[in-house]
Amino acid sequence: MASGKGGTGKTTIAVNLALYLAETNKVALFDLDVEEPNDNLFLQCSMVHYLHVDILRPMVNTTACTYCGLCANLCEFNALAVLPQQVMIFSELCHGCGLCTLACPTNAITEKSHRLGTIEKNKNHLSNISENLSFYEGTLRVGEALATPIIREMKKIAFKETTDHIILDLPPGSACPVIEALSGTDFVILVTEPTPAGEHDLKIAIEVVKKLKIPFGIVNNRSNVGDNRIIRLVEKNEYNLLSEIPHDNEILYLYSHGLPLIGSSKKFDSIFGKLWKHIWQARN
Numbered sequence: 001m002a003s004g005k006g007g008t009g010k011t012t013i014a015v016n017l018a019l020y021l022a023e024t025n026k027v028a029l030f031d032l033d034v035e036e037p038n039d040n041l042f043l044q045c046s047m048v049h050y051l052h053v054d055i056l057r058p059m060v061n062t063t064a065c066t067y068c069g070l071c072a073n074l075c076e077f078n079a080l081a082v083l084p085q086q087v088m089i090f091s092e093l094c095h096g097c098g099l100c101t102l103a104c105p106t107n108a109i110t111e112k113s114h115r116l117g118t119i120e121k122n123k124n125h126l127s128n129i130s131e132n133l134s135f136y137e138g139t140l141r142v143g144e145a146l147a148t149p150i151i152r153e154m155k156k157i158a159f160k161e162t163t164d165h166i167i168l169d170l171p172p173g174s175a176c177p178v179i180e181a182l183s184g185t186d187f188v189i190l191v192t193e194p195t196p197a198g199e200h201d202l203k204i205a206i207e208v209v210k211k212l213k214i215p216f217g218i219v220n221n222r223s224n225v226g227d228n229r230i231i232r233l234v235e236k237n238e239y240n241l242l243s244e245i246p247h248d249n250e251i252l253y254l255y256s257h258g259l260p261l262i263g264s265s266k267k268f269d270s271i272f273g274k275l276w277k278h279i280w281q282a283r284n
């Protein structure tokens with residue numbers, strides 16, 4: 001589940017599709033929007049600690065360092081700068097790849113573990129979906145900028161899950177964390193809205209999934225609020241339109257009260273049932 005921009009309703013679609021499928025299937029939902037995870041606002045599961053995500057970052061022993069500059073030259077993330085008598089480390093840029101440690105000719109670099117964030121798993125289950133939903137939430141520590149290692153760890157967990165369906169709720173946009181989250185997936189649901197910004201960001205997201213050669217379909221959310229630009233785009237390019245979900249005051253009410261759509265009214269079962277049918281057809 002992806003969207004070129006935030007605020008299109010991606011979380012609403014991800015959570016409610018998971019709840020719809022969990023009525024009859026085993027489902028694992030992963031909130032990969034680790035900078036701002038919010039799926040659980042609507043699930044309200046009690047969460048328990050599952051995994052810490054740490055990376056190793058370099059420390060330089062100035063006695064052993066000859067200030068040769070090799071480490072800085074090799075670091076593709078510009079996380080090191082070597083001055084005549086100082087090695088500067090820009091920790092927030094370091095991806096913990098370990099190359100500088102391996103390459104240092106005087107073994108002046110050692111590594112120190114650094115916590116990036118945590119992964120939690122649901123402890124309880126919503127009563128109306130019994131035991132069918134597993135839910136994982138990743139959280140990047142405040143002040144950290146590196147989301148990809150947490151997403152990578154969550155995907156390792158996802159691909160080991162014994163379940164009928166795995167739904168990944170991606171971060172918005174099309175930067176590195178999104179690319180990391182998309183790799184290895186078998187279908188992408190792009191959620192958009194019929195506004196100039198929605199269309200602009202959808203086009204970028206489509207280019208990304210096309211480059212990664214992942215099949216995709218589009219959900220036009222709040223379809224009755226903007227104009228028909230998304231439909232024009234879909235028709236012109238023969239994209240797969242999975243669903244049009246009109247703006248509805250009941251959705252707004254449920255959203256503002258942190259309540260899922262599934263379980264509140266049969267009409268939402270029908271909307272997500274049709275969406276799932278179209279996803280299934282597009283994947284087969």
Ligand code: SF4
Pocket residue numbers: 060064065066067068069070071072082087103104105106107108109
């Ligand atoms: S590679 Fe090693 S010796 Fe050279 S500047 Fe970096 S830490 Fe110092």
Ligand code: SF4
Pocket residue numbers: 056057058074075076077078079080093094095096097098099100101
């Ligand atoms: S561990 Fe990798 S990313 Fe970090 S400073 Fe060393 S070479 Fe750069």
